[in-house]
Amino acid sequence: MVWASRLAFCSRNACFGVTVMVKSINKMIANKKVLLIAAIVLLGLTGGVAYAQTAPQPTPAGSTFEQRLAQRKSERTITLDDKDIRRIESRCKGSQSTLITIQQELAKTIEERKTQHLKIDGKLWIAIGQLKIANQDTFELEGLKASYNKQVATFDDLTKEYTQAIDDTIVVNCVTDPQGFKAVVETARIYLQEVRKQSGVIRAHLLDSVKPALSKSGEKL
Amino acid sequence: MQPSDYNQQPQPSPQQSTVQDRPQVVPPMQATQPPMMQENTPNKGLNKKVVYIALAVVGLLLLIAVLTIVLLSGDEPEPTVQQPAAVPSGTVPASGSSIEQINNAISQDVSAIDDADDFPEDQLSDDVLDL
DSSP states (O other), X not given: OHHHHHHTTSOHHHHHHHHHHHHHHHHHHHHHHHHHHHHHHHHHHHHHHHHTSXXXXXXXXXXXXXXXXXXXXXXXXXXXXXXXXXXXXXXXHHHHHHHHHHHHHHHHHHXXXXXXXXXXXXXXXXXXXXXXXXXXXXXHHHHHHHHHHHHHHHHHHHHHHHHHHHHHHHHSOTTTOHHHHHHHHHHHHHHHHHHHHHHHHHHHHIIIIIHHHHHHHHHHO | OOHHHHHHTTSOOTTTOOTTTHHHHHHHHHHHHHXXXXXXXXXXXXXXXXXXXXXXXXXXXHHHHHHHHHHHHHHTHHHHHHHHHHOOGGGSOOOHHHHHHHHHHHHHXXXXXXXXXXXXXXXXXXXXXXX
């Protein structure tokens, strides 16, 4: 628009030059847009590739460390340059010491969380029992309790895999196999996020579904 | 035949004891011994069996007596001592307040769960692991 208003005041020859200039500028802007779009698409694709890696699958029961390591390597497809390899080789022993501390704390945390889940389950069981004795309909609450139990079972499975992955990060010979070390660390990171997510699902279920249903049952009495 | 002939018949005369006759004399001796053995063993076996059965019956009676004593002595204190403590709150019919209490207790349990503390997001970050 600015360019068009300026063109109205110019002579014929000069206007020709200006129009050419405007066209080239427009082309440049268009090219920039194309470049920008291409860059965004490229970034999206690379991000997509990063997330398109196969999600870690549960390890088969009774699998050996070598089997699990091979599985994690194939799932994560880690490629390291020389600089990364040197860095991991020089620092991974220290990382494994930290991971041992995490492993010990994790065992306690998971045990406490299990106790907490069992407590909640027991309270739900008591509430349903009391409501049944009072001849109240417990169908909804029983369904919610069943969902809760399923969610807790999923959480337990995920914590099991997370713990296993942490164990593997400690066992792997990180100096001779930096790719393997990186693969199991990445797997453990994914499981950590999954555990957090599942914990959030349980919390949301209790707060948004179970508690309101309990309140509703209490109000009917 | 006279009755005295019966006694004389099994005893062969020395003149009649030829080589062919000897086996006829020996088998009756052998045939008489095994029946005597067979007569003795069933009696002994029977006696043993009777003793065993008697012992088993006595043992069984003793066992039943002991069990009865244990069960009777175990049952007595239960109704008096354990009944008040054994009644769980779950057997009480629901009331508005009891359900509210349970609801509040669940709230406390939920609030006690702290993911940020239990499973920190950066628990395995490069910074924490110094990688």
